[in-house]
Amino acid sequence: MLEQLRRELTALAHPLAGCALQPMSDKGLAHDHVRLAGSGWLARIPKQSQMGLAAVRNLDYQRTCFERAAPGGHSPALHGVLAPSANLPRGALLVAEIEGRAARLPGDLGAIVRALGSLHALPLPPRAKRSPLQDERDPLKSLCDEIAAQARFLAGAKVAPEVAGAIESQQQRLQALCDQAARPRRHLIAFDGHPGNFIVRADGSAVLVDLEKCRYSYPGLDLAHATLYTSTTWDVDSHAVLSEGEIMAAYRAWDRFMGAAAGEAARWHVPLRGAMWLWSIxxxxxxxxxxxxxxxxxxxxxxxxxxxxxxxxVTHVRGRVEHYLSAPVVARVLHELAMLERVLSP
Known part of the structure; x- marks a missing residue:
């Protein structure tokens, strides 16, 4: 990977071609990261497209994610794009390296919520200007369909019958919601805002460093992904188990940050939390x-x-997947969801 990146930078006569290249720890299933020493830049080199896009479209999608998030002030600056080539078949983005540390929960939850809110508060562009980011006519139905497509793997994954039954029951609840006409307002969202994707700077602000799945959908999905058990225990460096009070505090912090715009979103917090868990599981x-x-x-x-x-x-991910698909953990998440439904629903 380092040699391919060096060859590409040299072939392009890029100003940073002479930088020492330092591989960073392999923490994600979608990208490799390489530090261009002394430049303050990183190369984000895709391993694959989580959204199933061809290489050129995938890179364009990710470039647009960084560009659209930039006005919020809580994402790395985009410095350049290396188009897919023989050296880098999926290309690369060159972005600012954020100096800081991993998120510590629950203390950094407020900063994470504000970072997500910086996306949600951005003006919604006219429909004609939202492409290439995902902007489905009915984001809730699209999410239901995506969950249903992933659920087809449950049999091959050989999950326990009680786990399969619990997932099916929650899918039915979500489908009943999809069948109704009501929908929350859509905003720009991250759709991958788990705590492991944030770096906290010295001033206490959080930066969302992984932006490849942004879309125009519902903020409640981001709030769920930031606080679900399957999210807060995913990353080794930010691992934490949140109490119900800490989860509720995160939702209320978002409500305060968004002000009047949060009003009608409150009734969707719990249903969208259930939907995000279904997507994750x-x-x-x-x-x-x-x-x-x-x-x-x-x-x-x-x-x-x-x-x-x-x-x-791979060993870490396999362990997390085994854990989350276990019957006790599924029961835990559903218990928490029922409790939050009693407390957070208007």
Whole structure:
């Protein structure tokens, strides 16, 4: 990877071609990260497209995520794009390296919520100017369909019958919600705002450093992803188990940050939390199945093969997936969801 990046920078006569290249720890299933020493820049080199896009479209999508998030002030600056090439089949983005530390929960939850709110508070562009970011006519139905597609992997993942039954029951609840006409307002959201994707700067502000899945949808999905058990215990460095009071405090902090714009969103907090959990748990089933496959030869589309990541990362992800798909953890999440429904629902 380092040699391919160096060759590409040299071929382009890039000003940073002479920088020492320092590989960063392999922490994600979608990207490798390389520090261009002394420049303050990082290269984000895709391993795959989580959204199933061809290499050129995937890079354009990610570029747009960084550009759209920039006015909020809580994302890395985008410095350049290295187009897909023989050296880098999926290309790369060059972004600012954020100096700071991993999030510590629950203390940094307020900063994380404000960072997410900086996205949600941005003006919604006219429909014609939202492309290429995902902007479905009905984001809730689209999410239901995405969850249903991932749920097809449950059988192959060999989950326990009680787990499959619980997921199916929650899918039915979500489908009943989809069948109703009411919808919350849409905003720019991250859709990957788990605590491990934030760096906290010395001034206490949080920066969302992974922006590849932004879309125009519902902020409640981001709030859920920042506080669900399956999110706060995902990353080793930010691992924490939140109390119900800490979760409620995060939602209320977002309500305060958004002000009047939060009003009608409150009734959607719990339903969208359930939807985000369904997306996460069915993704776990999907990964359990697809990670067994061999690495694909193409630079396009999804590729969840374990061959694309270091053994330590794969072992960690496998452990998390096994844990989240277990019956006790599913029961825990559903208990918490029921409690929050009593407390947070208007």
């Amino acid at each position: 069915t993704w776990c089933a999907k990964w359990r199945v697809l990670s067994r496959e061999r690495e694909g030869p193409s630079g396009d589309g999804e590729d969840w093969s374990a061959d694309r990541s270091e053994a330590a990362l």
